[in-house]
Amino acid sequence: MSHKLVAFVGATLLSLGGVLTWGVAGAGSDGDSVVPATVDLAKDAALARDRKLPMVLVFSAADCDYCHLLEREILDPMYISRHYKNRVVLRRVMTDGSGKLRDFNGAAVDASEFAQHYNVQVTPTVVFVDTQGKELAPRLLGINTVEMYFAYLDQAIEASYQVMQGRAPVLN
Secondary structure: OOHHHHHHHHHHHHHOOOOOOOOOOOOOOOOOOOOOEOOEHHHHHHHHHHHOOOEEEEEEOOOOHHHHHHHHHHHHHHHHHOOOOOOOEEEEEEOOOOOEEEOOOOOEEEHHHHHHHOOOOOOOEEEEEOOOOOEEEEEEEOOOOHHHHHHHHHHHHHHHHHHHOOOOOOOO
16 A cells, blocks of 8 residues: 555544445535535646646446445545545536536536536536636546546646646647
8 A cells, every 4th residue: 555545544434433334424425525526627727727627527427336446445535534635626527307507617507518528428527627627637538446546636636737737738
């Protein structure tokens, strides 16, 4: 287990009051994650721009069991621990239903249309972007094993953070 993962797990357990589980009590019980679902990406991008942080967009669907697994086991604990507060701006994009959101330019669009712009064909899809919506690191599609997923997520967050800090070039 990597040093970062050990620190993250420890911080998560402390933030959850010592509960010995990666799941968050109450989170996801009604299908909702503690990770904010975006309604205004222009506003979220302004926050990221001010802090020179990348954005992590999690394309999700309410009826997606794998999305709930990702949220419950990785994203919710990550968000609650605040370990990544100074590394990323984390937001969910709910692709199902008739939800509207404001895109990076402030235009009102359907969430499903926004997902099509990113060629999202499976949920969950995790995309790492700058404040204009340009991808910074390879995206993560689906979730197979929770144990390995966090390492891939952490690696992509770090790569995106380095780009936003001007320490690394954008990956193609």
